[in-house]
Amino acid sequence: MSRASIILLCEADWRTARTGNREVAAELAALLGMSYAYVPEFGLGAPGTEFKAFLGNAILSANPFDDARAIALPQPPATSTGYGWKRRVGAPVGLVTPATYAGVRITIGVAHLASRCDPSGRERQMRAYLAGFPSQGPAIFGGDLNTTTTQLSTRGALIRTAAQMLVNPSRFRQPQRYEPLFERLSE
Numbered sequence: 001m002s003r004a005s006i007i008l009l010c011e012a013d014w015r016t017a018r019t020g021n022r023e024v025a026a027e028l029a030a031l032l033g034m035s036y037a038y039v040p041e042f043g044l045g046a047p048g049t050e051f052k053a054f055l056g057n058a059i060l061s062a063n064p065f066d067d068a069r070a071i072a073l074p075q076p077p078a079t080s081t082g083y084g085w086k087r088r089v090g091a092p093v094g095l096v097t098p099a100t101y102a103g104v105r106i107t108i109g110v111a112h113l114a115s116r117c118d119p120s121g122r123e124r125q126m127r128a129y130l131a132g133f134p135s136q137g138p139a140i141f142g143g144d145l146n147t148t149t150t151q152l153s154t155r156g157a158l159i160r161t162a163a164q165m166l167v168n169p170s171r172f173r174q175p176q177r178y179e180p181l182f183e184r185l186s187e
Contacts, residue, residue, distance in 0.1 A: 005101060007034070007060040010112040010144040014054040016044060025058035034060040037068035037097055041112060042090035057095045057110045057143070065108070068097035071132035073125040076117030094129040094143070107139040115144075118151035119179045126181035141185075149178035 007028070013019040029036035038058040043051030059068070073092035094111035111129045113122045122145065133139070149171050150161045165172060176182045 004032070004034075004060075005062045006099075006108055006140060007032075008108075008110040008142040009058040009060070010110065011041075011055045012038065012058045014038065014040060014056060016053040016055070021053075025056075025060065029060045032060065034062055035064045035099075036060045037065065037095060039068075039070040039093050039095045040090065041093050051089070054090075057093065057112055059095055059097055059108050059110055061097075061099045061108065063099045063101055065097040065099040068095060069132070070095055071111075071129050073111065073113070073128050074121075076114040076121040076125070092125060094132070096133055098134075104138060107134050107137060109133055109139065109141045109143075111141075111143040111145075113144065113146045113181070115146035115148060116152045119147075119149060119181070121151075122146065123180040123184060126184045130184055130187075145179075145181065147175035147179045147181070148172070149175045 009025055009028075012025045014023050014025070015021045025036050025038045036058055038056055040054035040056035042055045044053040044055065045051050059065075071094040073094060075091050092112060092114055094109060096107060096109040098105050098107050100106070109129075111125070113125045133141070148161065150164065151157055152161060171178060
């Protein structure tokens with residue numbers, strides 16, 4: 001049995017070939033004796049086929065929750081396709097739910113922000129996510145914020161980012177000043 005109370009997952013596979021068609025969040029929750037909520041972000045498959053495999057976000061909790069909900073995030077401007085998927089259709093989405101620990105109701109959230117858009121696109125996504133996240137009370141938030149401090153939508157942008165990594169590596173270790181989404185979080 002796990003000693004973890006909360007586990008947050010991004011890009012969790014659901015019936016994908018790379019994980020042997022397993023429902024990763026559900027199986028992990030069952031193995032650990034935890035509750036879970038899963039929301040798919042992207043359906044995966046070959047052109048012309050029905051989606052049966054997904055990537056999504058999940059929250060696993062040692063205590064049950066009763067009000068899990070998805071929060072749609074703005075789709076960043078069109079970016080290049082790829083990373084090996086034949087077809088990846090969907091939109092970014094976050095997940096939020098309350099759970100009670102030691103008599104205290106805590107909001108738990110997870111989001112997966114776009115990696116290829118510029119920092120202002122991620123800031124718009126964070127603003128939309130936080131609009132659906134309670135503004136009061138204790139909370140735990142995590143996810144893949146993809147704070148690359150740049151946009152990665154073209155081959156040229158990837159090359160410029162690689163050069164920045166050599167010239168200014170601290171930019172990527174401390175992205176707060178380049179990523180306005182951190183201002184939204186601090187508010």
